[in-house]
Amino acid sequence: MRILHTSDWHVGKVLKGRDRREEHRRVLAQVIEIAQAERPDLVIVAGDLYDTAAPTAEATKLVTRALSALRRTGARVVAIGGNHDNGQALDALRPWADAAGIELRGSFDNPRDLLIEGTTEGGERWRLVALPFLSQRYAVRAVEMYDLTEAESNQTYADLIARLIGKLSEPFTEPGVVNLITSHLTMVGASTGGGEREAHTIMGYAVPATVFPQNTHYVALGHLHRSQRVIAPCPVRYSGSPLAIDFGEEENVCSVAIVDVGVDKAAQVRDVPVTSALTLRTVRGTLEQLATVNLPEAWLRVLVREAPRPGLREDVQELLPNALEVRIDPDMLPDRTGARAAERSGRSPRELFGDYLDSRGNAEEGVRELFDELYDEVSSNQ
Structure with missing residues (x-):
């Protein structure tokens, strides 16, 4: 049979x-x-x-x-x-x-x-x-x-x-x-x-x-x-x-x-x-390198080798419309896992969020202030 x-x-x-x-x-x-x-x-x-x-x-x-x-x-x-x-x-x-x-x-x-x-x-x-x-x-x-x-x-x-x-x-x-x-x-x-x-x-x-x-x-x-x-x-x-x-x-x-x-x-x-579905692919590189990627029949996970900045995700998706996930390449991020764990003990949510922004190299103006506003609003509701 x-x-x-x-x-x-x-x-x-x-x-x-x-x-x-x-x-x-x-x-x-x-x-x-x-x-x-x-x-x-x-x-x-x-x-x-x-x-x-x-x-x-x-x-x-x-x-x-x-x-x-x-x-x-x-x-x-x-x-x-x-x-x-x-x-x-x-x-x-x-x-x-x-x-x-x-x-x-x-x-x-x-x-x-x-x-x-x-x-x-x-x-x-x-x-x-x-x-x-x-x-x-x-x-x-x-x-x-x-x-x-x-x-x-x-x-x-x-x-x-x-x-x-x-x-x-x-x-x-x-x-x-x-x-x-x-x-x-x-x-x-x-x-x-x-x-x-x-x-x-x-x-x-x-x-x-x-x-x-x-x-x-x-x-x-x-x-x-x-x-x-x-x-x-x-x-x-x-x-x-x-x-x-x-x-x-x-x-x-x-x-x-x-x-x-x-x-x-x-x-x-x-x-x-069975070949009917789109393939899934992970690509990595700088914006200049990503501009040469030609995978129109695939869903993409993109690991960007650039410093974090506002609008980076949008720039990547303009180059690669099929990019479903855009992240900074982990190799570009400092490994401070042990140090951060020790530093977090007893720190407030505001301080922890500040640590997170520092670890990601995010210096966008107003982000910390916006977090403070949201945290105050949530705390008041509770």
């Missing part, structure tokens, strides 16, 4: 204040084109369909239309909730999903519902354990978290995930069936993509690859935005995000995974690039 594995769409993502709706339309259209060309039996979307737990109506329309279009290719479609998704809100879409022939799993309300079975047109049977993202706070009861050390709490979460997978995968012992798992997890030893939500990728959420049974034919993961294989007792892979979510991901190769696997055939994976 053939699987198209994708994840971490993050529809609704705003990058430094810039709406990326049109990019998401193009990216998902390309994913659909890949599905039409590759003719998979099964499409797996391994979580984070949305960037926020409260997606807009436009974002919901884009995601539901994309899932419907993937279903119209003839493939079974399974999508699970990620840490950015609202699991209960996804479950509320189940009547629509069921009518459209789409398997949508947002939360753990009914664990028996997390085992999905099917048969390909060629008659090959498959079985999929579909595990949405599970919060550590939900998985490990509050009283246990207070009584446990950090290491014990981390291990408790990993043990719970292992028990869940072990229980749901008990039918994997039946011969003649392709055994599959999809989940939204951080695996020990895997590399982050650069734009993930840090609170949900720290060690408290990391689980070892040994949670997956050896008789699993393929594990389709979401959560980490970099396409990668994970060393495990069975084939385990992150598909990565089909577009770079933030500037920390500018070196990632955006793609979806095409997997050919059978009962007696080891999983063979091909990454198919």
Whole structure:
């Protein structure tokens, strides 16, 4: 059988204040084109369909239309909730999903519902354990978290995930069936993509690859935005995000995974690039050097090698209209971290703000006086 594995769409993502709706339309259209060309039996979307737990109506329309279009290719479609998704809100879409022939799993309300079975047109049977993202706070009861050390709490979460997978995968012992798992997890030893939500990728959420049974034919993961294989007792892979979510991901190769696997055939994976989104690039230099940059098809993070001054950001954006973030190059700033920490002790907000301006070399007339006015106004209101 053939699987198209994708994840971490993050529809609704705003990058430094810039709406990326049109990019998401193009990216998902390309994913659909890949599905039409590759003719998979099964499409797996391994979580984070949305960037926020409260997606807009436009974002919901884009995601539901994309899932419907993937279903119209003839493939079974399974999508699970990620840490950015609202699991209960996804479950509320189940009547629509069921009518459209789409398997949508947002939360753990009914664990028996997390085992999905099917048969390909060629008659090959498959079985999929579909595990949405599970919060550590939900998985490990509050009283246990207070009584446990950090290491014990981390291990408790990993043990719970292992028990869940072990229980749901008990039918994997039946011969003649392709055994599959999809989940939204951080695996020990895997590399982050650069734009993930840090609170949900720290060690408290990391689980070892040994949670997956050896008789699993393929594990389709979401959560980490970099396409990668994970060393495990069975084939385990992150598909990565089909577009770079933030500037920390500018070196990632955006793609979806095409997997050919059978009962007696080891999983063979091909990454198919997705190139419809604008690239993200970091450039640095003086204004004179930045004037030579020619990257019209990229969103830019600009590190300016100039002394701070009023109007510098506007000058950069006049040269580079696609500059979403403009900062002074950190190499241009003095490293006074330790000294400043000692100096801050017992100092007033006015003095601390003055220290900040001094550290940035900002001597614009009136800034200190304006801060004093604002501080007095806030203090009076309080």
